[in-house]
Amino acid sequence: MPLVHHRTATVDGHEVFYREAGPADAPTIVLLHGYPTSSSMFRHLIPLLAGDHHVIAPDHLGFGHSAAPPAAEFDYTFDALADVTDGLLELLGVDRYALYVQDYGAPIGWRLALAHPERITAIVTQNGNGYEDGFVESFWTDVWAYGDAPGPETEPAVRAALGLDAIRWQYLHGVPDQGTVDPDTWHHDHALVSREGNDAVQLALFRDYRTNRPLYPRLHEFLRTSGVPVLAVWGRNDEIFGPDGARASARDARDVEVHLLDGGHFLLESHLDVVAGHLRRFLERVPR
Structure with missing residues (x-):
């Protein structure tokens, strides 16, 4: 079993934690986590990829073991998180890589791809949205309302997403056998967002x-013109980003595989071996 190293690097004055494994001279894949978790969501996947890939999985600022400067001192936007990730990869000398994106990792990854299209060798999206088709409106209505008019009337609905019950739901909804999901996952994430x-x-x-959302047309143009291969492996029962978000990638990507599995938002917790199998076969045919 390949060793996984747990490291930190200083990017723009902030300590960024990342997991790294595999030969440094092998093709690189960058794993970008979502809300409310961290690179820990990839803890079981990394060793399965590291035999023949250089794997890097950072914690975004404000998440996991990375620095979490107060919101008054750091501009927590997806632009800013992408800049930090870009800075980390520059520091590590990584200038060609595949992306694996989930949830928040998707808009961060899209920004990297649009900023440096020549660096992207492949895209794997696992419940990481890049299409209007993917939004499940029953979940997103409150988020849009809060973004449009932040205040005491709209904040409580989104603040509830920080609670233990909501985080547990993110892990368990849509999973046929919920006993396959380790409860440490939601307790770990809740502890960190409760700091x-x-x-x-x-x-x-x-x-x-x-x-x-305004980035999506540029993303679709990138997929149409770059020829970058895309693997969409998705929990089809996800009530945050629905399976239409995976299917939509076939409209634009020239080389695309879509696999809809009987799972939810955090598919690696219940379908690790199936996802890893699709991923390894996909990466085998990606030009190095």
């Missing part, structure tokens, strides 16, 4: 999520 001041961090990102 003093982290609520302001998360609320800032909820407000900023609406800035991702």
Whole structure:
């Protein structure tokens, strides 16, 4: 089993934690996590990829073991998080890589791809949205309302997403056998978002999520013109980003695989081996 190293690097004055494994001279894949978790969501996947890939999985600022400066001192936007990730990869000398994106990792990854299209060798999206088709409106209505008019009338609905019950729901909804999901996952994530001041961090990102939607036409143009291969492996029962978000990628990507599995938002917790199998076969045919 390949060793996984747990490291930190200083990017623009902030300590960024990342997991790294695999040969440094092998093709690189960058794993970008979502809300409310961290690179820990990839803890079981990394060793399965590291035999023949250089794997990097950072914690975004405000998440996991990375620095979490107060919201008053750092501009928590998806632009800013993408800049930090870009800075980390520059520091590590990584200039060609595949992307694996989930949830918040998707808009961060899209920004990297649009800023440096020549660096992207492949895209794997696992419940990471890049299409209007993917939004499940029953979940997103409150987020859009808060982003449009932040205040005491709209904040309580999104603040509830920071609670233990809501985080548990993110892990368990849509999973046929919920006993396959380790409860440490939601307790770990809840503990981190419950740190003093982290609520302001998360609320800032909820407000900023609406800035991702205007990027979608540019993303679709990138997929149409670049020829970058795309693997969409998706929990089809996800009530945050529905399966239409995966299907939509076939409209634009020239080389695309879509696999809809009987799972939810955090598919790696219940379908690790299936996802890893699709991913390894996909990466085998990606030009190095």
